[in-house]
Amino acid sequence: MSGNWIEVCATDDIDEEDVIRFDHGGKTFAVYRSPDNQFFATDGLCTHERIHLADGLVMDDIIECPKHNGRFSYKTGEAKGAPVCVDLKTYPVKVEGGAVFIAV
Template identity: 45%
Template sequence: MSHWIEVAAEGDLFEGAAIAVAPQGLDIAVYKTEGGEVFATDNTCSHGQARLCDGYMEDYEIECPYHQGRFDIRTGEATLPPCVAPVKSYPVKLEDGKVWLEI
């Protein structure tokens, strides 16, 4: 059964960047687009042990800092090799200045 967990303050997020959060021991990247939308995926690249929050973000894609493969931050789908397996994505909501993830 899933439930919502507060993971950060909305002010912790910066447009065009990601931060790492660790609710319940999970390693999750939370992204804020240039347009202010917020998304979340697993923080570990499915191709190697790279942290996605350290990658380059453009529009709705995050680039793995090790091998330059990419993922769609909205769905977790791999969009550029060598990444082919998706990463898990999580529903996000902003409420009362806080970031919540459905785990």
């Protein structure tokens, strides 16, 4: 895992099966907590119309865009449902001392 580790939030700041928005260095990220208590990070804007994914709905390992209901796997970034066809970039995540970090 390369990159600079940036602290995003406390683990308790994200509910299970939910997402938060995190802005850093002029970029927007989405940070997720899965139903099995793992954390993931992707680009924060939908690849279809650049809408904030943190306003979307998380179900299992899927984030659904709030504008046109395109779906992505937040674990892999893979586009899973029309109208999205371009995958999201994903980022390494680690948890230390009750805090969530992403490598950017």
